Amino acid sequence: MKVSLTVNGKPAAFDVEPRATLADSLRHDLRLTGTHIGCAHGVCGACTVLVNGDPVRSCLILAVQTEGASVTTVEGLSHDDHLTPLQASFRKHFALQCGFCTPGILTTAHALLTAEPYASEERIRDVLSGNICRCTGYIPIIEAILDARGAYQTQSAAA
Amino acid sequence: MKLPKFDYASPATVAEAVALLAGHDTAKIISGGQSLMPVLAFRMAYPSLLIDLRRIPDLERIDISETCLTIGARVRWCDIEDDHRLTTAHPLLAAAIPHVAHHQIRKRGTVGGSLCHADPAAEMPGLAVACDATLTLAGPSGVRTVNAADFFLGPLTTALASDEILTHVTLPAWPASRRWGFQEFSRRRGDFAIAGVAAFYDPDGHGLAGNAHIGVIGVNDRPRRLPQAEAALNGTAADAEAITATAAVAAAEVDPPEDIHGTARYRRALLATLIERALTTAATA
Numbered sequence: 001m002k003v004s005l006t007v008n009g010k011p012a013a014f015d016v017e018p019r020a021t022l023a024d025s026l027r028h029d030l031r032l033t034g035t036h037i038g039c040a041h042g043v044c045g046a047c048t049v050l051v052n053g054d055p056v057r058s059c060l061i062l063a064v065q066t067e068g069a070s071v072t073t074v075e076g077l078s079h080d081d082h083l084t085p086l087q088a089s090f091r092k093h094f095a096l097q098c099g100f101c102t103p104g105i106l107t108t109a110h111a112l113l114t115a116e117p118y119a120s121e122e123r124i125r126d127v128l129s130g131n132i133c134r135c136t137g138y139i140p141i142i143e144a145i146l147d148a149r150g151a152y153q154t155q156s157a158a159a
Numbered sequence: 160m161k162l163p164k165f166d167y168a169s170p171a172t173v174a175e176a177v178a179l180l181a182g183h184d185t186a187k188i189i190s191g192g193q194s195l196m197p198v199l200a201f202r203m204a205y206p207s208l209l210i211d212l213r214r215i216p217d218l219e220r221i222d223i224s225e226t227c228l229t230i231g232a233r234v235r236w237c238d239i240e241d242d243h244r245l246t247t248a249h250p251l252l253a254a255a256i257p258h259v260a261h262h263q264i265r266k267r268g269t270v271g272g273s274l275c276h277a278d279p280a281a282e283m284p285g286l287a288v289a290c291d292a293t294l295t296l297a298g299p300s301g302v303r304t305v306n307a308a309d310f311f312l313g314p315l316t317t318a319l320a321s322d323e324i325l326t327h328v329t330l331p332a333w334p335a336s337r338r339w340g341f342q343e344f345s346r347r348r349g350d351f352a353i354a355g356v357a358a359f360y361d362p363d364g365h366g367l368a369g370n371a372h373i374g375v376i377g378v379n380d381r382p383r384r385l386p387q388a389e390a391a392l393n394g395t396a397a398d399a400e401a402i403t404a405t406a407a408v409a410a411a412e413v414d415p416p417e418d419i420h421g422t423a424r425y426r427r428a429l430l431a432t433l434i435e436r437a438l439t440t441a442a443t444a
Contacts, residue, residue, distance in 0.1 A: 001167065018167035018209065021196075040161050041200035042193065045263060054237070054266040060196040061267065062189075064167050065211060108263065129348040130261025 005069050007032070008076030016063045023047040023058035026073060034074040034103050038132070045131035048104035049073050055111040074103035077110055085151030086110055086144075095144035097135035105131045109145045117152035119145075162199045169211040173218075173297050173324060176210050181299050181322040183208045188324055190233050193260070193268035194276035218271070218326060223248045228330045232271025240265065249333045251290070251357055255282050255341045261349040271325045274310070277317045279416075280351040280377035282343070284311055288382040289357040289374020292330045298323040311381040337361055338368075338397070340437030340444070343376070344429055346420065352377045353420050354430045358437045360392060368397045373405075378413040378430050387412045392438070402438040406431040 003014040007030060014025045023040070026032045026049070035058055038044035042060040049058045050072040078084045083091065086109060096102045105128070112119055112127050119127075124145050125138075133141065170176045180186050187206040189195050190213065198204050212218060218233035221242055228249050230239075236259045239245060245253040259265055259273070259282050273283040274294065287294070287307035294305050299322055307328075310318050319325060343355030355376040360368040371389040376382050388409035395401035415426035 017164070019162040019164055019199075021162070041197040042264065045261070048263050055263045056267045057193075057263050059200070060192055060264075062167070062192070062196075062209075064169075065189075065192070065213060067169075112262070126348060127262040130263045 001064050003067050005066050007071045014063050018064050020063045021059050022061045022063050025063035032073050036103050046101050046104040048107045055108045086148040089144040089148040093140045093144035095140040101133045113152040117156045163205045165206050166208045169214045171214050179210050191267040191269040191272050193264045226332050230270050231327045232325050234270045236265035251339045275325055277311050277315050279314050279381050285374050285376035285382040289372050290330045292328050294328050295326050296323045297326050313380045338441040340440035342433040342437040354378050354426050356433045356437045368392050378415040378426050385409050385412045397442045406434040409434050
């Protein structure tokens, strides 16, 4: 089936079997391999992308269900060659080790701070319960997200 | 490819969707897919056709009237969380829904999907039973309504016929004076509850509890109310002594499963504690 959508701000198209997940289609058809597939059944959160601004597990949505949608992957968070403030904060706080879960955590945290730039540590911990990380123990991830809030608060005030 | 092969359709009306269901032996409805997609990924189901409700209008509405609260099948958990009317229109629902799964799943998972999937530990089926909800089902011969208590037949098993679609669920209006509590316990935030309780009662003019409703999840093969525990609470002042007695009756009234998450004995003890906490919150909050 043919699917037309927007991916990272640009028009994109899939020609896929109905059973193809969005995660598979992003990786195999568009070669956007920044979206990582961990469990492929909705447990780990590594494949989280934004669909119409909402963070969702791309292994739990069919590509054909994204007709007309706007999808943002980890590749689309930065609009140039520089790290976003959130990404820079992850670097500063050593908020990753192997990095496999990082794309899903970055997309989730970006959506959270865009909607809730003053999110509390408790709220951040609640939201991060949907992303499994086996390296860091989460503490540096939470510190990085807390530290990145300022940039989103500035954006939100400017908007 | 992890999923089995199937065809896909996205009809524009409920009637078209019902006709597609009736025309295929093994068709399944999909909306958020947050329960069905894992089932497909494990190849526990081989539907010939998935019928997506995404183009059908009016299924994502939350309507509040003086007599009832009506929630469309495609309403997502995040829609309930974001609807601030519900903190007064149905505070029990508003308090319970943030316990459903994780943030990303609440952005896509739907009320109708959870009700039709019928996991014995899921919050929404438990709320529907606890609150005497009515489910509206559309089929080839028209629309029928089913009480939540009669809808859930067992684990992942409901009274929904293979050619029917759940369109919405209706909960009776919530009196402002109602006392209520919600409690659940899981090993990790957002995971399925090992046990949970949604409880409420209406105090009479003398402060005595009446109309007690105690709905439980995770401690039977389906969500259910506990009539013996409710009878133990009715007519009492809902003080500490009555609450402890009610919790003890409840623990004896359930038939919990044994699995990797806990023994039946553990679940009974856990349920008693959760009921004590829920009723204490109800009496004091």
